[in-house]
Amino acid sequence: MSRSAFISEIIEKAKANQRTIVLPEGADDRVTEAANMIAAEGIAKVIVLGGEDTVAKVGKAVTVVNPETSEKLDDYVQEFYELRKARGMTLEKAKEILQSEVNYFGMMMVQCGDADGLVSGAAHSTADTVRPALQIIKGARKGGMVSSLFFMVCEGTPYIFSDSGLVENPNADQLAQIAVQSAQTALQFSMPAKVAMLSYSTKGSACNPLVDKVVEATATAKQILADDFSGLDIELDGEFQLDAAIVPSVAASKAPGSGVAGQARVLIFPDLNAGNIGYKLVQRLGGAEAYGPILQGLNKPVNDLSRGCSSEDIVGVAAITALQSL
Numbered sequence: 001m002s003r004s005a006f007i008s009e010i011i012e013k014a015k016a017n018q019r020t021i022v023l024p025e026g027a028d029d030r031v032t033e034a035a036n037m038i039a040a041e042g043i044a045k046v047i048v049l050g051g052e053d054t055v056a057k058v059g060k061a062v063t064v065v066n067p068e069t070s071e072k073l074d075d076y077v078q079e080f081y082e083l084r085k086a087r088g089m090t091l092e093k094a095k096e097i098l099q100s101e102v103n104y105f106g107m108m109m110v111q112c113g114d115a116d117g118l119v120s121g122a123a124h125s126t127a128d129t130v131r132p133a134l135q136i137i138k139g140a141r142k143g144g145m146v147s148s149l150f151f152m153v154c155e156g157t158p159y160i161f162s163d164s165g166l167v168e169n170p171n172a173d174q175l176a177q178i179a180v181q182s183a184q185t186a187l188q189f190s191m192p193a194k195v196a197m198l199s200y201s202t203k204g205s206a207c208n209p210l211v212d213k214v215v216e217a218t219a220t221a222k223q224i225l226a227d228d229f230s231g232l233d234i235e236l237d238g239e240f241q242l243d244a245a246i247v248p249s250v251a252a253s254k255a256p257g258s259g260v261a262g263q264a265r266v267l268i269f270p271d272l273n274a275g276n277i278g279y280k281l282v283q284r285l286g287g288a289e290a291y292g293p294i295l296q297g298l299n300k301p302v303n304d305l306s307r308g309c310s311s312e313d314i315v316g317v318a319a320i321t322a323l324q325s326l
């Protein structure tokens with residue numbers, strides 16, 4: 001598949017900055033293939049975790065680190081123990097985890113500054129990728145939420161879908177936070193921050209507690225934007241059905257006067273059922289490029305993948321990760 005202009009530009013910016021990205025899943029052929037592509041195209045410096053089998057699959061420009069024999073292991077064990085001892089971690093358990101679970105070892109590389117970012121999830125579930133990030137890298141603000149999004153490139157136009165990967169059943173306040181985080185990510189990636197709070201109702205056309213949550217989240221998000229982000233070019237509105245959010249003619253009849261309806265580029269789903277099904281529908285039936293889950297709100301960049309990803313998807317997410325680390 002040829003690359004969209006959106007991801008090509010991100011890749012070019014990554015090339016100019018040469019960050020170091022660790023891919024922990026060296027046992028997976030898509031990952032070693034992606035590592036070779038990243039190195040050959042000069043997108044980033046790339047480290048893959050694995051043993052002799054992995055060494056045999058990658059070119060000389062890819063660094064392979066074996067967690068079991070790494071000279072950094074003892075330092076990482078000590079640091080991991082310090083980070084988690086209040087949660088019952090022992091030195092013995094820390095060593096066992098870092099030698100056997102590549103995502104934990106990779107997170108420690110990022111935490112200790114030996115890599116700028118991490119991409120995993122081709123062979124691990126989202127929970128097994130994100131939990132070590134939450135435990136080690138942690139949220140950027142104490143008590144702050146970490147959420148996720150997909151960059152969806154639909155016929156050349158990039159959209160953000162959130163949360164399609166992490167927060168399962170956000171309450172209204174959490175949904176508002178997801179919307180504000182996603183708006184900031186849109187600006188970080190030079191996308192219009194026109195944010196639609198999605199529902200099966202448009203501006204009061206249906207009445208149900210499911211809709212009330214989105215209405216409340218819309219009001220809260222607008223307040224947060226007015227209080228804390230008034231200088232930024234962000235517009236947020238809702239609640240909208242998907243057609244009212246992105247189709248101008250439908251917006252004109254269902255939500256006249258809204259500055260977001262019909263033009264939304266950041267789509268906020270009411271829960272993870274809707275968000276995860278929604279992105280996979282657009283990817284699998286609509287043929288869109290899908291990059292993510294991209295995590296937002298972490299101290300350092302760590303990003304997830306779908307287990308259905310291709311090596312090209314991994315390359316795109318690695319380039320996005322590189323830009324998040326700047």
Ligand SMILES: CC(C)(COP(=O)(O)OP(=O)(O)OC[C@H]1O[C@@H](n2cnc3c(N)ncnc32)[C@H](O)[C@@H]1OP(=O)(O)O)[C@@H](O)C(=O)NCCC(=O)NCCS
Nearest residue numbers: 126127130131134135139144145146147164165166167168
């Ligand atoms: C990511 C996920 C595993 C976290 O689950 P969890 O059960 O809360 O994990 P834990 O209880 O082990 O929490 C780990 C730490 O992260 C924190 N945490 C959990 N969710 C968080 C969030 N969204 N933001 C910030 N911190 C979070 C916890 O407070 C805990 O911190 P601590 O151990 O330092 O006190 C869970 O939200 C999940 O499974 N999400 C759905 C993933 C999925 O299946 N997606 C579909 C495919 S993409």
Ligand SMILES: CC(=O)OP(=O)(O)O
Nearest residue numbers: 165293305306307308
């Ligand atoms: C993002 C996602 O749905 O991941 P997976 O397909 O691995 O469950």
